[in-house]
Every structure is written in C-alpha cells, then in structure tokens.
Amino acid sequence: MSLPRFEYRAPGTLADALAVRREAGEDALVMAGGLTTVILMRERLARPRLVLSLSEIEALRRIEANGALSIGAMATHAEIVRSPAVAAVAPLIAEACGHVGSPAIRNMGTLGGNVCHADSASDPAPALLALDAEAVIAGPRGERRLPMTGFFQGTLTTALGGDELLAAIRIPxxxxxxxxxxxxxxxxxxxxxxxxxVAMTVVKDAAGACRSARIGLGSVASTPIRATAAESLLAGRRLTREAIDEAARAAADATSPSSNNQGSAGYRREMTRVWVRRLLEDIAAR
Ligand SMILES: Cc1cc2nc3c(=O)[nH]c(=O)nc-3n(C[C@H](O)[C@H](O)[C@H](O)COP(=O)(O)OP(=O)(O)OC[C@H]3O[C@@H](n4cnc5c(N)ncnc54)[C@H](O)[C@@H]3O)c2cc1C
Known part of the structure; x- marks a missing residue:
C-alpha cells in the first residue's frame, strides 16, 4: 500500500527541528528511523500533513561518555551495540539493544524512536530503568531532564509535550x-x-550484602516498569535463597500482563518470577 501525500522536512539542527515542530503542531509527525512511523502512515493510522525527519541532525547521533554516558536519540540500536563508550560505562544497554528484533531493525531503529514509541515490549526500556537513566528533552523553553520512570506514562504514551523532542538519553x-x-x-x-x-543492576557491599538493586521489567504491564517493592526487599540484605525468592515473588506481583501469542497473563507473570530469581541467583553466585 502506498503512503498518503505529506510534506517532508529534514532540518540539520535541533533548534530548526523544534521550530518546525512548534510551527506545524499536531500536523507534524516526528520521524526517527521510520520503522513505526512508516507503518502508521501506510496503514492510514497517521495522516500527517508534514513529516519532520531528525535524520540530518548529526548532534543527535552522538554517543559520549564525559562522566555520565549520553546517547543521542538518533543513535541506532546497532551503533549502541558497537560503541566502546557504551561498553565502558553501561554494557547493559548494549546487551539490551542487541536483542531488539533482527539486524535490519537494529540498523534502522533508533533508541530515541524506541522509547518515544513507548511500547511496553521495548527491550532497551527495562535496561534504562535499571540504569536509572534520564530522558534529555529539548523544547521551546530549553532543556529539561526527566527520569525514565516518569517518561513512560501509558500504552504508547510518553511525557513528551507536543512542542518537545527527545534529544538524548543520559545514563549515570x-x-x-x-x-x-x-x-x-x-x-x-x-x-x-x-x-x-528483565534487566537489573545490583550493588553489593564488601560483605556481599545488597546495597541497592534496580529491576526493570518489559512486556508485563501497559508500560515498562520498575519492580520497586522487590528492590526494597533486597536493600540491605544478603542475597540468600529466601531474600531472592521474596523479591522474585514481589516482582511478579508488580506485573499486570495481558495474554497474547507470547503466553497467557499467568504464564508471563510466572516467567517474571522465574527470570528475576534466576538473574538474582546468578549475581549472588559471583
Ligand atoms: C518488525 C519489527 C520488530 C521489532 N522488534 C522489536 C524488538 O524485538 N524489541 C524492541 O525493543 N523493539 C522492536 N521493534 C521496535 C523498533 O526497535 C523501533 O524502536 C521502533 O520501531 C521505532 O524506532 P524508529 O527509530 O524507527 O522510530 P520511528 O518509527 O521513526 O518513531 C517512533 C515514534 O517515536 C516518535 N519519535 C521518534 N524519535 C523521536 C524524538 N527524538 N523525539 C520525539 N519523538 C520521537 C515518532 O514520532 C514515533 O511516534 C520492532 C519494530 C519492528 C517494525
């Protein structure tokens, strides 16, 4: 099926992109890698007057580690997998990006497009939650930062305003x-x-007790979620079998999955418990 007619703009700077976004308002559809946006247009689920492509904004592709790790919104999953800066600071996000779809999807799809699409089944999102990442959001009043926990607001819905763009993801x-x-x-x-x-980060103290834990879950609620009750159960405790079992049960209790071709709601909740337990056991053993 062909695409409906639209005006195409691909500015070279973030400032120009924000100006186009402000000027076109609801009539503009932002495009990153185009994977989801093209499907939406082809299926006539979106009929934008104007497509605002971010593809020419070099600054949005940058991956830098000056203290924190900054991943530009237009960095592709494949670029993140290959990045030495990512490997040095936060290999967890590279691992997650390496599991996105197929090689073609990883080559075209961007981290920004992935999180702005806000699919509960995003693979990078749980890793970003476990890494305490922030969205760096550019808008007409400048830049603001928002923890990823507040970025995902509901099914396919983010906290981005209509005149804002995601510029980067910042990982401490x-x-x-x-x-x-x-x-x-x-x-x-x-x-x-x-x-x-399931993605998790665990900091242990010298005695082997868990100082803090962050657990991100994908595909088991309307948004990617943090299993905060499970995290609290682990804080300050040794990673004993009992503590791990309690935390795994609490993580499963935090889910509200739906049934689909990947399993019934009950199965997905049970797999959450099983995988949280297995990953914690693996950390406890090392
Ligand atoms: C066949 C297929 C299989 C897939 N499998 C997986 C998988 O296994 N795991 C997984 O995690 N993902 C998967 N995806 C999703 C994929 O990884 C992409 O993340 C997703 O399709 C969107 O990325 P994109 O760069 O193409 O963004 P686009 O499609 O261009 O944009 C997506 C959405 O984000 C908005 N947007 C994009 N960038 C910005 C920005 N900087 N600021 C504001 N809004 C913005 C767009 O307006 C649009 O609403 C799959 C997709 C397809 C088509």
Missing amino acids: RPAAGTASRFVKYTATTAEAFATVT
Whole structure:
C-alpha cells in the first residue's frame, strides 16, 4: 500500500527541528528511523500533513561518555551495540539493544524512536530503568531532564509535550562493582517481542550484602516498569535463597500482563518470577 501525500522536512539542527515542530503542531509527525512511523502512515493510522525527519541532525547521533554516558536519540540500536563508550560505562544497554528484533531493525531503529514509541515490549526500556537513566528533552523553553520512570506514562504514551523532542538519553556511571544482568525471554523466536524482559543492576557491599538493586521489567504491564517493592526487599540484605525468592515473588506481583501469542497473563507473570530469581541467583553466585 502506498503512503498518503505529506510534506517532508529534514532540518540539520535541533533548534530548526523544534521550530518546525512548534510551527506545524499536531500536523507534524516526528520521524526517527521510520520503522513505526512508516507503518502508521501506510496503514492510514497517521495522516500527517508534514513529516519532520531528525535524520540530518548529526548532534543527535552522538554517543559520549564525559562522566555520565549520553546517547543521542538518533543513535541506532546497532551503533549502541558497537560503541566502546557504551561498553565502558553501561554494557547493559548494549546487551539490551542487541536483542531488539533482527539486524535490519537494529540498523534502522533508533533508541530515541524506541522509547518515544513507548511500547511496553521495548527491550532497551527495562535496561534504562535499571540504569536509572534520564530522558534529555529539548523544547521551546530549553532543556529539561526527566527520569525514565516518569517518561513512560501509558500504552504508547510518553511525557513528551507536543512542542518537545527527545534529544538524548543520559545514563549515570554505575557505582564501582555494580553487577548487571539482562534477559529477553520469548516463547517463540529470539526475534519476536518478549514474553518478559528483565534487566537489573545490583550493588553489593564488601560483605556481599545488597546495597541497592534496580529491576526493570518489559512486556508485563501497559508500560515498562520498575519492580520497586522487590528492590526494597533486597536493600540491605544478603542475597540468600529466601531474600531472592521474596523479591522474585514481589516482582511478579508488580506485573499486570495481558495474554497474547507470547503466553497467557499467568504464564508471563510466572516467567517474571522465574527470570528475576534466576538473574538474582546468578549475581549472588559471583
Ligand atoms: C518488525 C519489527 C520488530 C521489532 N522488534 C522489536 C524488538 O524485538 N524489541 C524492541 O525493543 N523493539 C522492536 N521493534 C521496535 C523498533 O526497535 C523501533 O524502536 C521502533 O520501531 C521505532 O524506532 P524508529 O527509530 O524507527 O522510530 P520511528 O518509527 O521513526 O518513531 C517512533 C515514534 O517515536 C516518535 N519519535 C521518534 N524519535 C523521536 C524524538 N527524538 N523525539 C520525539 N519523538 C520521537 C515518532 O514520532 C514515533 O511516534 C520492532 C519494530 C519492528 C517494525
């Protein structure tokens, strides 16, 4: 099916893109890698007068580690997987991006497009939640930062205003000795959307007790979520079998999955418990 007619603009700077966005308002559709946007237009679910492509804004592709790690919104999943800066500061996000769809999807799809689409089944999103990442949002009044926990607001809905653009994702340097783990579990093929995605970071003290834990879950609620009750149960405790089982149960209790081709709601909740337990056991063993 062909695409409906639209005006196409691809400014070279973020300032110009913001000006186009402000001027066109609801009539503009922002395009990053185009994977979702083109499907929306082809299926006539979106009929924008103007497509605002961010593809010519070089600054939005940058990946830099000056203290914190900054990943430009237009960096592709494949670029993140290959980035030495990402590997040095937050390999968890590279691992998550490496599990997105197929090589073609990773080459075209961007981290910004992935999180702005706000699909609960996003694979990078749970990793960003576990890494305490922030969205760097550009708008007419300048830049603001928002923790990713507040960025995802509902099914396919973010906290971005109609005159704003996601500029980058900022990931603070994890504390020394932070252990991180990621799993994308699918009931079908590795390239499918997940039954459940679990990402976690755990900081242990010298005695081996858990100082803090962050657990991000994908595909098991209307948005990617943090399992905060499970995190609280772990804080200050040794990672014993009992503590791990309690936390895994609390993580499963935090979910509200729907049934789909990746499993029934009950199965997805149970797989959440199983994978949170397994990843915590793996961290406890090292
Ligand atoms: C066949 C297929 C399989 C996939 N499998 C997976 C998978 O296994 N795991 C997974 O996590 N994802 C998967 N995805 C999603 C994919 O990874 C992309 O993230 C997603 O399609 C959008 O990325 P994009 O760069 O193409 O963004 P686009 O499609 O261009 O944009 C997506 C949305 O974000 C908005 N947007 C984009 N960038 C910005 C910005 N900087 N500021 C404001 N708004 C913006 C757009 O307006 C649009 O609403 C899959 C997609 C497809 C088509």
